Amino acid sequence: xxAAAAAEALSRVADVEIDxxxxxxxxxxxxxxxxxxxxDVVRGHGWAEYHADIYEQTARELAQQGLGCECLGGGxxxxxxxxxxxxxxxxxxxxxxxxxxxxxxxxxxxxxxxxITWADxxx
Numbered sequence: 001x002x003a004a005a006a007a008e009a010l011s012r013v014a015d016v017e018i019d020x021x022x023x024x025x026x027x028x029x030x031x032x033x034x035x036x037x038x039x040d041v042v043r044g045h046g047w048a049e050y051h052a053d054i055y056e057q058t059a060r061e062l063a064q065q066g067l068g069c070e071c072l073g074g075g076x077x078x079x080x081x082x083x084x085x086x087x088x089x090x091x092x093x094x095x096x097x098x099x100x101x102x103x104x105x106x107x108x109x110x111x112x113x114x115x116i117t118w119a120d121x122x123x
Contacts, residue, residue: 006033009065016110018044021081026088027055027074028098031067042106044077051092073098086111088118 010033018026026044041058048054051074062069074092078085088104091097100118107116 003036006036009033009067010037010039012065013039013041013062013067015039015106016042018042018077018079018107019046021079022046023076023078024048025051025054025074025092026077026098026103027051027058027092027095028072028103029055029058029069030072031062031069033067040072040102040106042103044079050094052094055095071095072102075100075103084111084114086114086116088116089121 010031013031024044024046025048026042029041029043030038031041032038043054043058045054055071059069073096074094075088075098076090078087078089080086086107088100088107097120100120104116104118107114
């Protein structure tokens with residue numbers, strides 16, 4: 001994959017895809033084009049029993065676009081759209097704790113009018 005094509009494929013990957021509300025698991029994933037640059041993305045869904053479920057689905061979707069990825073860790077999101085609040089906390093038993101400060105910055109870009117907080121405490 002040429003560098004320009006790799007960068008374009010990477011630019012099509014949404015930085016944040018999370019459920020519209022509730023408390024659910026999330027993973028922080030580093031997406032890479034072959035030999036090219038990478039970027040970190042947040043994926044969080046209530047249907048997932050395990051953090052690995054979200055990561056595996058994300059990896060499949062990215063592979064179809066010719067992109068690779070690695071899981072940087074996980075945690076939980078409490079998304080309260082009616083209050084315009086998201087709280088990032090917890091960890092993944094399988095992947096370890098994501099860097100919640102990175103996740104928070106990504107969420108602030110997608111939800112600029114939200115109050116977004118994080119803590120290392122809690123599960």
